Amino acid sequence: MGAQLRVYKRRIQAVTATKKITKAMEMIAASRIVKAQRKVAASMPYATELTRAVTAVATGSNTNHPLTTEAESPARAAVLLLTSDRGLAGGYSSNAIKAAERLRERLAAEGKEVDTYIVGRKGVAYYGFRERKVAESWTGFTDSPEYSDAKKIAEPLIASIQKDTAEGGVDELHIVFTEFVSMMTQNAVDGRMLPLSLDEVTEESTEKGEILPLFDFEPSAEDVLDALLPRYVESRIYNALLQAAASEHAARRRAMKSATDNAGDLIKSLSRLANAARQAEITQEISEIVGGAGALADASAGSDK
Amino acid sequence: MAAELHVELVAADRSVWSGEATLVVARTTSGDIGVMPGHQPLLGVLESGPVTIRTSDGGTVVAAVHGGFISFADNKLSLLAEIAELADEIDVQRAERALERAKSDTDAGAERRADVRLRAVAAH
Numbered sequence: 207m208g209a210q211l212r213v214y215k216r217r218i219q220a221v222t223a224t225k226k227i228t229k230a231m232e233m234i235a236a237s238r239i240v241k242a243q244r245k246v247a248a249s250m251p252y253a254t255e256l257t258r259a260v261t262a263v264a265t266g267s268n269t270n271h272p273l274t275t276e277a278e279s280p281a282r283a284a285v286l287l288l289t290s291d292r293g294l295a296g297g298y299s300s301n302a303i304k305a306a307e308r309l310r311e312r313l314a315a316e317g318k319e320v321d322t323y324i325v326g327r328k329g330v331a332y333y334g335f336r337e338r339k340v341a342e343s344w345t346g347f348t349d350s351p352e353y354s355d356a357k358k359i360a361e362p363l364i365a366s367i368q369k370d371t372a373e374g375g376v377d378e379l380h381i382v383f384t385e386f387v388s389m390m391t392q393n394a395v396d397g398r399m400l401p402l403s404l405d406e407v408t409e410e411s412t413e414k415g416e417i418l419p420l421f422d423f424e425p426s427a428e429d430v431l432d433a434l435l436p437r438y439v440e441s442r443i444y445n446a447l448l449q450a451a452a453s454e455h456a457a458r459r460r461a462m463k464s465a466t467d468n469a470g471d472l473i474k475s476l477s478r479l480a481n482a483a484r485q486a487e488i489t490q491e492i493s494e495i496v497g498g499a500g501a502l503a504d505a506s507a508g509s510d511k
Numbered sequence: 512m513a514a515e516l517h518v519e520l521v522a523a524d525r526s527v528w529s530g531e532a533t534l535v536v537a538r539t540t541s542g543d544i545g546v547m548p549g550h551q552p553l554l555g556v557l558e559s560g561p562v563t564i565r566t567s568d569g570g571t572v573v574a575a576v577h578g579g580f581i582s583f584a585d586n587k588l589s590l591l592a593e594i595a596e597l598a599d600e601i602d603v604q605r606a607e608r609a610l611e612r613a614k615s616d617t618d619a620g621a622e623r624r625a626d627v628r629l630r631a632v633a634a635h
Contacts, residue, residue, distance in 0.1 A: 245524070248524055248526070249524055249525075251519065251526045252522065252523050252524075252591060255519070255521060255582070255589045255591050256580075256591055258582070258589075259554055259580055259589075259591070262554055262582070263554060353524050353593065357593075421554040421582075421584070422551050422553045422554070423555070424539045424540075424544065424553060424554065424555030424556065424581075425539070425540055425541040425556070429540070429556060430554055430555065430556055433556045433580070434580065437579075437591075437593070440593075441523065444523060
């Protein structure tokens with residue numbers, strides 16, 4: 207086998223091995239999207255009921271809770287950024303990071319200091335490389351988050367919003383995550399969790415045009431709100447984590463699908479080149495044989511004389 | 512037909528039980544509360560403890576609820592809990608072992624959870 211042909215054969219082998227890996231990753235991601243979507247759906251009843259309850263308390267009573275009223279001059283905001291632990295998911299993490307950067311700029315323009323909280327190794331690496339300060343970070347569960355993970359994340363966030371701004375607390379709580387729209391579309395979005403903007407919540411829960419009745423609170427509206435809001439934040443974070451996980455798998459599936467397609471194209475063009483090289487080699491061999499035979503014939507014809 | 516109310520018992524990551532009932536008894540922070548059809552709209556904070564649901568076909572469903580909320584409006588009752596398990600799902604031996612372990616480790620949270628599970632099974 208000629209050198210050229212051997213080089214092509216080796217490259218085809220390498221690309222085939224890569225293609226097998228990307229194909230396997232694509233299929234794994236595809237099966238996990240379904241699982242992740244099912245988890246999102248399973249968490250919905252709790253989230254909708256909780257939102258309803260929060261709306262009921264916040265609109266049905268005249269309580270002035272610190273978590274529902276906006277600070278007069280918000281000075282600091284916390285941003286929770288959800289990225290993935292692993293790469294090979296196309297632009298998934300970088301899109302989320304970019305959305306967070308935009309939010310940061312906006313908040314900075316409004317004169318607020320930004321504390322960053324990060325979920326996922328990719329986000330941590332991005333901030334670590336740029337030596338930016340990260341208030342707290344969590345890694346290791348982005349592909350299948352549990353409710354306890356959401357609780358763990360919510361804890362310091364709630365603690366810091368309950369603290370006074372002067373003592374290092376924050377006035378606002380924002381979240382940046384990748385919303386799962388469909389298998390093909392996922393958008394990096396940002397949203398404000400606290401203070402609660404009631405219009406938004408009311409819109410969400412009264413889409414069906416239901417009018418919330420006057421509730422009897424047990425033990426009191428303040429206590430109920432006190433207990434509800436941390437759960438509300440947890441549930442929002444949990445929902446965002448689950449959607450982000452579904453989006454991550456969808457992004458990875460898409461990235462791996464195009465990698466597999468590209469590997470297929472590469473194999474095709476490489477085998478064309480390998481065929482041409484083989485043909486060239488054969489042609490060369492034939493011409494060498496013919497040439498050699500001709501030379502021999504000439505030589506023997508000369509000796510006959 | 513007796514009046515009925517619709518009950519949804521949901522945990523953070525799944526819907527645990529739903530169906531029609533005639534009476535629901537749960538423990539709020541200010542004491543036990545029983546809700547029957549036509550009760551006034553209510554929103555309360557639940558303590559960890561067993562919740563008893565008397566279903567409309569005469570059966571009883573007991574669930575261990577670890578914190579959460581009860582909300583009632585329009586004859587629809589929702590019990591929201593971070594963790595909720597039906598008494599049938601609870602593994603008694605495991606809960607007992609967990610209780611022992613929690614007691615020896617003096618882990619108050621785990622002890623309370625195991626205790627709630629056992630009480631739910633006992634009430635069943």
